[in-house]
Amino acid sequence: MSVSIELPEDVSRALEAKWHDVPRRTLEALAAEGYREGILSESQLRRMLGYESRIEVHAFLKASGVFLQYSESDLENDLETHRRLGILPAA
Numbered sequence: 001m002s003v004s005i006e007l008p009e010d011v012s013r014a015l016e017a018k019w020h021d022v023p024r025r026t027l028e029a030l031a032a033e034g035y036r037e038g039i040l041s042e043s044q045l046r047r048m049l050g051y052e053s054r055i056e057v058h059a060f061l062k063a064s065g066v067f068l069q070y071s072e073s074d075l076e077n078d079l080e081t082h083r084r085l086g087i088l089p090a091a
Contacts, residue, residue, distance in 0.1 A: 032064040 019025045031048050034040035046057050082088040
């Protein structure tokens with residue numbers, strides 16, 4: 001999908017003076033809000049923003065002030081995986 005927006009010239013100039021790459025900042029704002037509202041997944045953000053890894057997505061979310069969606073179930077799964085790998089002692 002391609003999206004375009006019309007901005008008054010003075011607004012466009014003001015945004016470009018501060019952000020330089022207005023289209024990228026707009027894309028990032030859309031990505032952050034989509035994740036914040038639970039509409040987009042980490043994988044979708046990674047593809048949308050052209051990142052190679054989840055670590056880049058996590059860094060982007062942190063820089064954007066968006067909390068990582070990480071449930072108690074996710075924690076239990078990660079702990080079990082660490083135990084299986086020998087990173088943590090068996091429970």
